[in-house]
Amino acid sequence: MxxxxxxxxxxxxxxxxxxxxxxxxxxxxxxxxxxxxxxxxxxxxxxxxxxxxxxxxxxxxxxxxxxxxxxxxxxxxxxxxxxxxxxxxxxxxxxxxxxxxxxxxxxxxxxxxxxxxxxxxxxxxxxxxxxxxxxxxxxxxxxxxxxxxxxxxxxxxxxxxxxxxxxxxxxxxxxxxxxxxxxxxxxxxxxxxxxxxxxxxxxxxxxxxxxxxxxxxxxxxxxxxxxxxxxxxxxxxxxxxxxxxxxxxxxxxxxxxxxxxxxVAPEAEEDAPSATLAESVHQCESRFDDAAECGDSAALSEAVLQLEAEISRWAADTEEDEGGVDQARAVLRHLVVRLGRLADLRSPRDRLAPLVDPLVALRGRLRKEGAYETADAVREVLTEGGVVIEDTSQGPRWSLRS
The missing domain is CATH 3.40.50.880 (Class I glutamine amidotransferase (GATase) domain)
Incomplete structure (x- = not known):
């Protein structure tokens, strides 16, 4: 020695x-x-x-x-x-x-x-x-x-x-x-x-x-x-x-x-974290919430992956401060479930628009051509699907029945 x-x-x-x-x-x-x-x-x-x-x-x-x-x-x-x-x-x-x-x-x-x-x-x-x-x-x-x-x-x-x-x-x-x-x-x-x-x-x-x-x-x-x-x-x-x-x-x-x-300045290490596991968990949760609010699917996935990476880094930790690795894994599972539910962040109207808009336009053309019976049939189909059509002076508008 x-x-x-x-x-x-x-x-x-x-x-x-x-x-x-x-x-x-x-x-x-x-x-x-x-x-x-x-x-x-x-x-x-x-x-x-x-x-x-x-x-x-x-x-x-x-x-x-x-x-x-x-x-x-x-x-x-x-x-x-x-x-x-x-x-x-x-x-x-x-x-x-x-x-x-x-x-x-x-x-x-x-x-x-x-x-x-x-x-x-x-x-x-x-x-x-x-x-x-x-x-x-x-x-x-x-x-x-x-x-x-x-x-x-x-x-x-x-x-x-x-x-x-x-x-x-x-x-x-x-x-x-x-x-x-x-x-x-x-x-x-x-x-x-x-x-x-x-x-x-x-x-x-x-x-x-x-x-x-x-x-x-x-x-x-x-x-x-x-x-x-x-x-x-x-x-x-x-x-x-x-x-x-x-x-x-x-x-x-x-x-x-x-x-x-x-x-003295602490000895630095490139991959040494500046945050504890609890702090990292909180940061990842906040990033996930922000991404969910603005509909950023890529950022949602990134927040989940970052949390998983942090858990891997801390896997050998024998302490259980603030819940430790087990609590972090519980948060990860929760975020994964939320990610599944938010897989398509668009509103129901946005999801249906590619289907409904062409049908509404088709109904309008049929009415102009005098094919009112067929136009009414299109409207009835849309109504059965929960789409409400309102004819206005600016043209037809549609919404989803609440």
């Missing part, structure tokens, strides 16, 4: 989505050729579809990052791993398992020795502080707001903090789901229960906080921001912000007013 490799990356969400591809690639490049890469499946290992989640994650890293990944659960596998990743699932399940198996101790040793790359996201990121948010128990089961003891990786860096991913979540719509589904009321209550020296480190969705363990720098990458919050007061660092680890320590102690010394 190259001597310079020593990095801890914390992600707010999107860890196996297109939005984080370049972040992963940048970390892997620091490890040299052929790094041994390990996926810790613990946070979701209890789920019936755990094998499917692992397969999707491995496919994502192989196809998008160029990294062959092994799947493991125990501490022994971590010892000689160059790159270690863990992501979605249950923070509390992961905490219980990692304490029992010494994985927590091995992760602390990796960070303390400033060696290798350790990438922890979503549920796994929740576990790394002095305390952890038991998000499922509070948000979905209804437990009173409380903390669980974390595995505390960051105290080795002088950071007595709790890490809250999904910090800017808006999935609740009509109710507050920021701060990993806690909302302001519950987070404010829980802050009062933290140790005096502890602060909150919030990481937005589709955002990564990269800590260079050797250079002791902190860089915010991705779409959102990193927030350092202490008893309601906060300092926000948008993507591209760079600060020293010592400066982050001061902020965690309550020193406010700091601004980053520099900003």
């Amino acid at each position: 190259p001597e310079k490799a020593g990095v801890l990356v914390l992600m707010g969400s999107g860890e196996t989505s297109p939005t984080m591809v370049e972040v992963h690639r940048a970390v892997v490049r620091r490890l040299g050729r052929g790094p041994r890469a390990l996926l810790l499946d613990t946070p979701y290992a209890f789920q019936e579809n755990a094998a499917e989640i692992s397969a999707r994650a491995r496919r994502y890293f192989a196809d998008s990052v160029g990294l062959a990944v092994e799947v493991a659960s125990g501490a022994g596998a971590l010892i000689d791993a160059d790159w270690v990743f863990s992501g979605p699932g249950s923070p509390t399940y992961a905490l219980d398992q990692w304490r029992a198996s010494e994985v927590g101790a091995e992760l602390r040793a990796r960070v303390g020795s400033r060696s290798g790359a350790t990438v922890l996201a979503s549920a796994a990121a929740c576990t790394v502080g002095v305390a952890a948010v038991p998000v499922y128990e509070i948000y979905k089961v209804g437990a009173e707001p409380h903390w669980r003891e974390g595995i505390d990786l960051l105290s080795a860096l002088g950071l007595p903090v709790v890490v809250i991913p999904h910090y800017d979540n808006t999935e609740g719509g009509t109710h507050d789901t920021r701060f990993c589904y806690l909302g302001e009321r519950r987070l404010s209550q829980m802050e009062r229960e933290l140790p005096e020296e502890a602060a909150v480190l919030g990481i937005d969705e589709h955002t990564a906080v990269e800590i260079d363990l050797r250079a002791e720098t902190v860089t915010v990458r991705g779409r959102g921001s990193m927030t350092v919050r202490r008893q309601g007061a906060q300092t926000v660092f948008p993507t591209g912000s760079v600060l020293g680890l010592d400066e982050l320590r001061e902020l965690a102690k309550g020193v406010t007013g700091f601004v980053p010394a520099e900003r």
